[in-house]
Amino acid sequence: MDRGKGGLSFFASPxxxxxxxxxxxxxxxxLIEKYEMTGEEWxxxxxxxxxxxxxxxxxxxxRPDKTDEKAKEILLDPGVVFGTGRHQTTEDCLSLIHxxxxxxxxGTVLDIGTGTGLLALGAAALGCRQVLACDFxxxxxxxxxxxxxxxxFEDRVLAFQARGEDMMSIPCDLLVANIHYDVMRHLxxxxxxxxxKWVILSGLLNSEAKKVLASLSAxxxxxxxxxxxxxxxxxxxxxxxxxx
Numbered sequence: 101m102d103r104g105k106g107g108l109s110f111f112a113s114p115x116x117x118x119x120x121x122x123x124x125x126x127x128x129x130x131l132i133e134k135y136e137m138t139g140e141e142w143x144x145x146x147x148x149x150x151x152x153x154x155x156x157x158x159x160x161x162x163r164p165d166k167t168d169e170k171a172k173e174i175l176l177d178p179g180v181v182f183g184t185g186r187h188q189t190t191e192d193c194l195s196l197i198h199x200x201x202x203x204x205x206x207g208t209v210l211d212i213g214t215g216t217g218l219l220a221l222g223a224a225a226l227g228c229r230q231v232l233a234c235d236f237x238x239x240x241x242x243x244x245x246x247x248x249x250x251x252x253f254e255d256r257v258l259a260f261q262a263r264g265e266d267m268m269s270i271p272c273d274l275l276v277a278n279i280h281y282d283v284m285r286h287l288x289x290x291x292x293x294x295x296x297k298w299v300i301l302s303g304l305l306n307s308e309a310k311k312v313l314a315s316l317s318a319x320x321x322x323x324x325x326x327x328x329x330x331x332x333x334x335x336x337x338x339x340x341x342x343x344x
Contacts, residue, residue: 119131147159147162147178148162149162149163149164150185150186151171152191152194152195152198152222153194153195153198154168154170154171154172154198155171155172155174155194155198155222155225155226156168156171156172156173156174157174157176157185157218158173158174158175158176159175159176159177159178160175160177160250172225172226173225174218174221174222174225174251175247175250175251176216176218176221176247177216177243177246177247177250178216178243179216179239179242179243179246185216185218187333188329188330188332188333189278189302189303189333189334189335190218190219190278190302192302192327192329192333192335193219193276193278193300193302193335194218194219194222196300196325196327196335196337197219197222197223197226197274197276197300198222198226200274200298201223201226201227201228202226205227205273206223206226206227206228206273206274206298207228207229207230207273208228208229208230208231208232208271208272208273208274209223209228209230209231209232209272209273209274209275209276210231210232210234210267210270210272210274210275210276211223211231211232211233211234211276211277212234212235212264212267212275212276212277212279212283212287213234213235213264213277213278213279213280213283213303214233214234214235214240214241214244214259215235215237215240215243215244215278216240216243216244216247217233217243217244217245217247217248217257217259218247219233219276219278220232220233220244220248220257220259221247221248221251221253221257223274223276224251224253224256224257225251225253228256228273228274229256230256231253231256231257231258232257232258232260232267232270232272233248233257233258233259233260234259234260234261234262234264234267235259235261235262236261236262236263236264237261238261241259241260241261244259245259264277264279264283264286264287265283265286265287265290268287268290268292268293269290269292271295272296272297273296273297273298274296274297274298274299274300275287275293275296275298275299275300276300276302277299277300277301277302277303278300278302278303278335279302279303280303281303281304281305281308281311281312284301284303284304284308284312285311285312285315287301288301288312288315288316288319289315293319293321293340294319294320294321294340294341295340296340297339297340298337298338298339299321299336299337299338299339299340300335300336300337300338301335301336301338302333302334302335302336303333304333304334304335304336305332305333305334306328306331306332306334308334309326309328309334309336312336313326313336316336316338319340320340320341321338321339321340321341322338322339322340322341323336323337323338324337324338324339325337
């Protein structure tokens with residue numbers, strides 16, 4: 101539907117009559133186009149169980165028959181928010197979170213642009229005691245909240261609506277931001293970036309990654325690793341150097 105800027109509405113069943121009543125009662129709203137598709141068609145990928153190290157991610161309606169007894173299970177219902185967890189950047193972020201949590205104690209995490217909440221859930225499953233997950237998209241926050249409840253992580257993960265650049269003053273052991281570059285550049289310029297112990301930045305194309313790397317180097321931030329296994333999407337693990 102459209103009221104100048106445009107937007108999307110989702111319905112679980114045919115709703116022609118309802119749409120007609122809404123547009124009739126609101127002259128500023130009109131229906132531009134409509135589609136009928138399955139959840140898999142919307143996400144562009146089959147929603148299947150998969151593993152990232154010892155994390156087993158699966159939808160609530162398709163629990164694996166068997167999982168390793170040491171596996172940490174994460175239920176993920178993407179709803180209508182883009183992301184089944186199989187994007188290269190998501191997998192790289194989860195892998196790096198797993199590495200950090202396996203080597204040292206990561207107590208607090210700030211996940212900016214949380215989307216479905218998967219990275220926040222992964223951090224909680226790996227032992228992080230306090231995870232803040234923010235997203236400016238209200239629908240994403242609702243989806244993340246649902247996934248937090250599905251995994252019974254209400255005591256460890258809090259999802260809320262906010263602009264990521266406004267949350268940088270929150271202290272944390274690990275900052276994770278899998279988000280588009282327009283927001284990322286504001287995060288990097290924040291005076292609070294050097295206060296973070298670890299930083300994972302992702303969702304960057306090659307040209308954007310070069311800009312981010314240059315900005316981090318200028319701020320005396322140590323680049324621990326840059327990942328780009330598909331040649332397209334970049335994920336950066338960095339550690340701000342202590343100031344003297």
